[in-house]
Amino acid sequence: MQGRSEDQRELLDVESLAGHLIAPGSVFGFLAAHRSRLFPPELFEDLFPTRRGRPSLAPEVVASVLVLQSLQGLSDREAIEALRFDLRWKAACGLAVTDTGFDPSTLTYWRRRLAASTRPNRIFEVVAQVITETGVVAGKTRRALDSTILDDAVARQDTVTQLIAAIRRVAREVPDAAEIVTARASSGHDYSRPGKPEIAWDDPAARDELVSVLVNDAVAVLAGVEELHPDGQGLDDQQGQAVALLALVAGQDVEPAEGSDGTDGRWRIAQKVAPDRVISTVDPDTRHAHKSRERRQDGYKAHVVVEPDTGLITNTALSKATGPDNSDATVGTRLLAGDTTTVPGQPLEVLGDSAYGTGDALEALEDAGHTPVIKPWPLRPAVEGGFTLDDFTLDEQQNTLTCPNGVTRRLTASGSAVFGGACGDCPLRARCTTARRGRTVVVGGHWTRQRDHRARATTPGHLEPYRAHRPMVERSIAWLTRRNRRVPYRGVAKNNAWLHVRVAAVNLRRLLILGLHHDTDRWTLAPG
Numbered sequence: 001m002q003g004r005s006e007d008q009r010e011l012l013d014v015e016s017l018a019g020h021l022i023a024p025g026s027v028f029g030f031l032a033a034h035r036s037r038l039f040p041p042e043l044f045e046d047l048f049p050t051r052r053g054r055p056s057l058a059p060e061v062v063a064s065v066l067v068l069q070s071l072q073g074l075s076d077r078e079a080i081e082a083l084r085f086d087l088r089w090k091a092a093c094g095l096a097v098t099d100t101g102f103d104p105s106t107l108t109y110w111r112r113r114l115a116a117s118t119r120p121n122r123i124f125e126v127v128a129q130v131i132t133e134t135g136v137v138a139g140k141t142r143r144a145l146d147s148t149i150l151d152d153a154v155a156r157q158d159t160v161t162q163l164i165a166a167i168r169r170v171a172r173e174v175p176d177a178a179e180i181v182t183a184r185a186s187s188g189h190d191y192s193r194p195g196k197p198e199i200a201w202d203d204p205a206a207r208d209e210l211v212s213v214l215v216n217d218a219v220a221v222l223a224g225v226e227e228l229h230p231d232g233q234g235l236d237d238q239q240g241q242a243v244a245l246l247a248l249v250a251g252q253d254v255e256p257a258e259g260s261d262g263t264d265g266r267w268r269i270a271q272k273v274a275p276d277r278v279i280s281t282v283d284p285d286t287r288h289a290h291k292s293r294e295r296r297q298d299g300y301k302a303h304v305v306v307e308p309d310t311g312l313i314t315n316t317a318l319s320k321a322t323g324p325d326n327s328d329a330t331v332g333t334r335l336l337a338g339d340t341t342t343v344p345g346q347p348l349e350v351l352g353d354s355a356y357g358t359g360d361a362l363e364a365l366e367d368a369g370h371t372p373v374i375k376p377w378p379l380r381p382a383v384e385g386g387f388t389l390d391d392f393t394l395d396e397q398q399n400t401l402t403c404p405n406g407v408t409r410r411l412t413a414s415g416s417a418v419f420g421g422a423c424g425d426c427p428l429r430a431r432c433t434t435a436r437r438g439r440t441v442v443v444g445g446h447w448t449r450q451r452d453h454r455a456r457a458t459t460p461g462h463l464e465p466y467r468a469h470r471p472m473v474e475r476s477i478a479w480l481t482r483r484n485r486r487v488p489y490r491g492v493a494k495n496n497a498w499l500h501v502r503v504a505a506v507n508l509r510r511l512l513i514l515g516l517h518h519d520t521d522r523w524t525l526a527p528g
Contacts, residue, residue: 002048004041004058012097014090022091025512027071027505031064031092034518038130039063043122047113057102061093062110063123068092069107070498071505073483076104115497124500127507128314128340133523136514137307137314137341142465144306144351144473145332149321150495151486152286152299156279159253159269160196163214165281166246167191167221173242174235180224187213211254212267218250245284252277276322283490289321297321300487302499303331304477305339308351308469311476312510314341316503318487318496328352329361337368349373351466351473359446362453373466376454382439386431390454392417394447401441404428417441479506 009016015032022029031038044059068089069079083089083101090099114120131137157165168191171178181191189197200206225243232240252274257266278284279298290296305315315335319326332352342348347369350356354375365372379388393402401417402408405428409417423429423438433439444450456462484502487495508516515526 002041002045002056002059004055009094010096010099014087014095014097017097018087019091022088026088027068027509027512028088028092030508030512030516031067032094035060035064035092035094037518038126039123043126046117046119047110057106058094061095062106064093065089065107066110066123066501067505067508070484070502071509075488076107079107080104111494111497115493120497121500124316124504125340127504127511130511130516130523131312131314131507132341134511134516134525136310136511136525137312140307140309141346142308142349142351142469143314143336143339143342144308144469145304145328145336145356146306146352146473146477147301147303147328147332147355148477148481149289149297150300150302150318150481150484150499151297152280152283153487153490154280154283154286156298157281159249160210160214162249162253162278162281163211163218164189164191164194164196166242166249167214167218168194169242169281170221170225170246174225174229174239176228177221177225180228181217181221184220184224185217186220187217189214189217208257208266208268211269212257212265215250215254215267216265218246222247222250241284245278245281248278249281276320285320285490285492287321287323300492300495301326301328301331302480303328303335304480304503305332305335306473306476307341308472310510310514311472311479312341312507313476313480313503315339316499318492318499320492327358328355329358332356333361333364336365336370345369347371349465351469354378357450357453359444359450362449363446366449372453373463374453375463375466376457377450379454382433382435383431387428389441389447390451392441394443394451396448401443403439403441404432411443415443415445417443479510 019029019032022032039060041059044063047059048056065079065083068082069076072079072082074082080101080103083093083095084099087097089095090097095101114122119125167181167185171181171191185191197210199210222243229235229243232243235243253270254267255270256262257268260266273288277288279288280286286299288296289299289301299321301319301321303317303319304313306312307314315338317331317335319331324330333356336348336350349371350365350373352372352374354377356372357374357377362372362374379390381388387404391404394400395402395408399411400408401411403419403422405422405426407419407422407426409419409422411417418438418440420438420440423433423435426432480503488498489495511525517524517526
């Protein structure tokens, strides 16, 4: 049953006693005056469909706590301590001086209810509606796409730790799997205890032997689980995920040992990093990430759409840091299409760095009627200082490609132009290729679109809007990540929900700086 606040204030209500001490234009003062208007009870009615049972906390109180918590980057326990001892928090949430607040687990309970609802990001949506109603972005036809890496909340695990942890998880969660581990594991390792076995870690042979026996244990356990539960029959989602994770970590980091064909049970750590590698069994969604060759992190990627004049973030999402479905271009164009602060069908000038210059992204933006002001992907010649792809001429009608020396080749079914023998005595070979068999050029599906985009980028003034508005976009990301560079939870879903509340809180603070107030029956900005 949904609770509600009392219409009559308590005798020791903080806003009545000390409201004058709260800074005007602060988030605390705004929530104290407008929390019920911003978060009306009907906004959360679907979370409590029955009218039976003990009433919940008033929804505007919990929503205000969630906003302040994400704004200050506090844990649940720290947030409740602030609610209990900080008069600003009490005023913002409408509590009395003597009110002790509530148990921290209540915040977890509400987040679970929100996550299971049809509108899990309703707090973000409410603030987005305020942005639209104020008209602060009305008529503004620019949006900037960007992303930043957020650190994860777990420690990176090596291969041995992951194998042991994954086997222990299967034994713990899958019915009868503990007996399978005991019966089939031949390594002699005690999987009832966490941690690594004691070996001579400075001995490569000992390390390889340990990896071999652990991988063989994992394979044996998987075989036993498959016999007991063919194709996952009888397993729920959590149990199935445990089995799938074990199968993944058993194969992602190893390769057959030297002289082995992979059938004799001898393995070693692979001399490469697997694509989309799982780096922790505690949080299987976190990934290795890097925005540049110098800066490497483990975590998630936060994607944002920014209105560059105001610095407001008009849409956001959190994803894994790797994988084609989580690339800047893929997620960025999807967020732009779902930006509720824009007018449907309105052409926009879309700003972005070269990560958004993929052929698919350019096609999506152009099909939507937008103008991409995006730094093009840099072309890297096969020979330093030599020819680039722009020096080749594509004839789409004839399906041919002509090289700088005038040699023309028809494209294969896979889109390749094989110049081969023509490169042997070519006078331009030294500037084109070092390949012994001559050059092969792969023509992508967006060759012409990307070539034209690179040509536009060289025209005077084309990238000036990007350069002019880039500082505000960087500032918006700085506001977002200040004291919140590390995500508080495990998994994409929970951290995506946290990110939406965090963006809502940052946007609300920014709107207050721009003069947000309530005028009779609508949200508006103070003039000037």
